[in-house]
Amino acid sequence: MFQEATYQQRRTKLKNDIKKGIILLLGNEESSMNYKDNLYPFRQDSSFLYFTGLNRPGLALLIDPEQGTEILFGDELTVEDIVWMGPQTPLRDEAAQAGLLTVQPSKALDAAIQKIQSGKRALHFLPPYRPETALKISAYLQLPTTAIAAQASVPLIKAIVAQRSVKSAEEVAEITKAVNTTAAMQLAAMQQARAGITEAALAGILQGLAVSAGGNLSFPTILTVNGQYLHNHYSDSILQPGQTVLCDCGAATAMQYAGDMTRTFPVDQQFSTRQKEIYNIVLHSYQQAVAALKPGRLFKDIHLLACAALTEGLQQIGLMKGDIQESVAAGAHTLFFPCGLGHMLGLDTHDMENLGEAYVGYTDNLKQSTEFGLKSLRLGRTLEAGFVVTVEPGLYFTPQLIDAWKQEKKLASFINYDKLEAYRQAGGTRIEEDFLITPDGYQLLGDPLPITAEGIETIRQAI
Amino acid sequence: MFQEATYQQRRTKLKNDIKKGIILLLGNEESSMNYKDNLYPFRQDSSFLYFTGLNRPGLALLIDPEQGTEILFGDELTVEDIVWMGPQTPLRDEAAQAGLLTVQPSKALDAAIQKIQSGKRALHFLPPYRPETALKISAYLQLPTTAIAAQASVPLIKAIVAQRSVKSAEEVAEITKAVNTTAAMQLAAMQQARAGITEAALAGILQGLAVSAGGNLSFPTILTVNGQYLHNHYSDSILQPGQTVLCDCGAATAMQYAGDMTRTFPVDQQFSTRQKEIYNIVLHSYQQAVAALKPGRLFKDIHLLACAALTEGLQQIGLMKGDIQESVAAGAHTLFFPCGLGHMLGLDTHDMENLGEAYVGYTDNLKQSTEFGLKSLRLGRTLEAGFVVTVEPGLYFTPQLIDAWKQEKKLASFINYDKLEAYRQAGGTRIEEDFLITPDGYQLLGDPLPITAEGIETIRQAI
Structure with a gap:
């Protein structure tokens, strides 16, 4: 207490x-x-x-x-x-x-x-x-x-x-404690993953760490080689060489404050060239979004900034085309990023979600969109000092969604459907950290955990 | 399936x-x-x-x-x-x-x-x-x-x-799988316990193993240095030299069949003389009860047999006195063993408990007792081949209960209250395994895990 x-x-x-x-x-x-x-x-x-x-x-x-x-x-x-x-x-x-x-x-x-x-x-x-x-x-x-x-x-x-x-200093300290346990869980996942074990075997180790730290999981762990399915948790699937693992997990402290982080890492010691290419697009989007965190900014605008960065990256590898702002406005990126950039974090992982996103993430003057993609953005409103938010862009290659869009040639002026075929099995990649909005900008919560592709490979190679 | x-x-x-x-x-x-x-x-x-x-x-x-x-x-x-x-x-x-x-x-x-x-x-x-x-x-x-x-x-x-x-062979195989994961959890507890870590730290490791095995805990783990409080789970209490840890835990398989085992072990490498003295009384009671498992026997009678063995042991160390059968009939042992010897095990840890103990553990002709002690015996009825049951005698030194009984001189002809003062802090000791009732007698489920005081000390000394 x-x-x-x-x-x-x-x-x-x-x-x-x-x-x-x-x-x-x-x-x-x-x-x-x-x-x-x-x-x-x-x-x-x-x-x-x-x-x-x-x-x-x-x-x-x-x-x-x-x-x-x-x-x-x-x-x-x-x-x-x-x-x-x-x-x-x-x-x-x-x-x-x-x-x-x-x-x-x-x-x-x-x-x-x-x-x-x-x-x-x-x-x-x-x-x-x-x-x-x-x-x-x-x-x-x-x-x-x-x-x-x-x-x-x-x-x-x-x-x-x-x-x-608006979180007080003592609340931020508790969230930081949760984030540090979460980082330890992420590190354990990166250190203990290996071809031949199940997703569940790894998820169990993480859950054990959350309980051992005196609290529990703040939400059911997502730890999967099929990260493109956003609500996939973990299964008895065996990790295979060549795959990447998407791990999105969080610890809650004994007082129930939550952490929430995501890393995506290769089952092998290194990312493949294509995996790293995708990883770096997500990382660039993440960095752009983080740099924009500041009181007075609409989180919805930061979300769109992250979407633009994803679009830019996808254009560079030839999967998208056309004017970036027009593409984002049309929602072409939602084929790869159908969800939101982040949410409030506190006593709940999706903080205060039961009170209604209309009140937590939006205001009387800024209503939540009903469009595919933006309707899944839980937080749109203007950031204030004391908010704690997650930033979690990602790229998801979902065969069923690709097929559905391709069949109706949806937004074909922005998407190179032919080239996309080669990426059908590219899975899901997400990067997520937790931030306090400060009067001047932002502060990363918790002790930093490697986040670049090279940093992750260093961990994977040390095992 | x-x-x-x-x-x-x-x-x-x-x-x-x-x-x-x-x-x-x-x-x-x-x-x-x-x-x-x-x-x-x-x-x-x-x-x-x-x-x-x-x-x-x-x-x-x-x-x-x-x-x-x-x-x-x-x-x-x-x-x-x-x-x-x-x-x-x-x-x-x-x-x-x-x-x-x-x-x-x-x-x-x-x-x-x-x-x-x-x-x-x-x-x-x-x-x-x-x-x-x-x-x-x-x-x-x-x-x-x-x-x-x-x-x-x-x-x-x-x-x-x-x-x-009545469990089928395929159900027994699933329960055995659960018991083997449970034994691995027990072994981890005995191997990884040490002075200075919290109960929760150890409980987390066990939970991780249950999840890693593809299932989950079958019930909330009891892992405590205060095993005399039967509904105590685990806390942020730090293990101290000289204490014993009572660990009662179970894994459920992915199909939800449950295991349920208990070990009590010292935080030190060895039991103290007094701890071993108590441990061996419980072990003797356990062995007597197990030897009596057989179709046609009332489990209530086996419970009373175990109670007699506990009483005999407590008499040998001077805490009880008088005729053993009279003492058991009067319920004097319930000061130290206020609960039941065991329960059915299957898809639920307390199998079918939601259907009612009157139907699961008793029959129209054998009703559950309302007396302190026997009222907590979940299973009383005649054993049949195919039943899976736990056997879990214990000795619990609960200061509040000792004080209450002593104050009213309850059953003072069977209890040496003066001598008991020295055992106020003796905590709780329980031993539990899972058994299939066979046509001829019984079969221990799962690969055997050390159960004698010496066997446990060997594990503790190997760390």
């Missing part, structure tokens, strides 16, 4: 922003795997964690901005619990460390909410992403679970997004 | 056992961690997996025993899915490999169930352990989610328990 004052200040700001009605923040419950008592690792709701620091299941916080009161609902362990689980800090003591001095048993929450409802005061809550949370709210509001999301409080979402978007 | 015939035979037997009404088996959905698209590793429902072999989210199976029909409900990937996820075996083809030839889209299930309801035919379903499953059944039956469990089908539960309790 951070200091008591941190949580108090966050809640004070929230009260000042919301002013009217009652704020209900629901913590997460345990999640069952294959029977009730066989549990997934507990993951607290990030906004609940942000305002309370309390990382245990079954809690709820009611904040009354008008009266300034805060009530935490949750249950103390019984003596029998302690016999089975060992001594734990009493909830009341841990709550006090976050400045929460009023603790009531869980069962009192229902009556408290009924009272609010009967007083006709607005209840501000966040959109649920777990069914048990939806069920709780459904019971409180007497609405079907499917109707809950639409009733979530936009003022509450906006107020929380405004706070969580 | 096993062969098509395996799944067909299982379903045929189920139809013969149920005969009337309609059987609904619901597969599991994805579970969200901290936002909708950040997912826990997918875990299929074990009974659904048992009857279909299909290990993907969002499926349901309707079986009509009267008409002999089987309809699988689920959706094929779209072309866009394939662009993002890569080529996958079509659901229709994978279903056919399990002998399921009729596949309908998910959205057709609702109408199919309405038709059953309007025909007044009974709908047999299993008790849900995930909220989204309860929500689905709630919608089908127009009942509140809290009322669902009571409507679960006892005939279906009993029929499934009867089948899943």
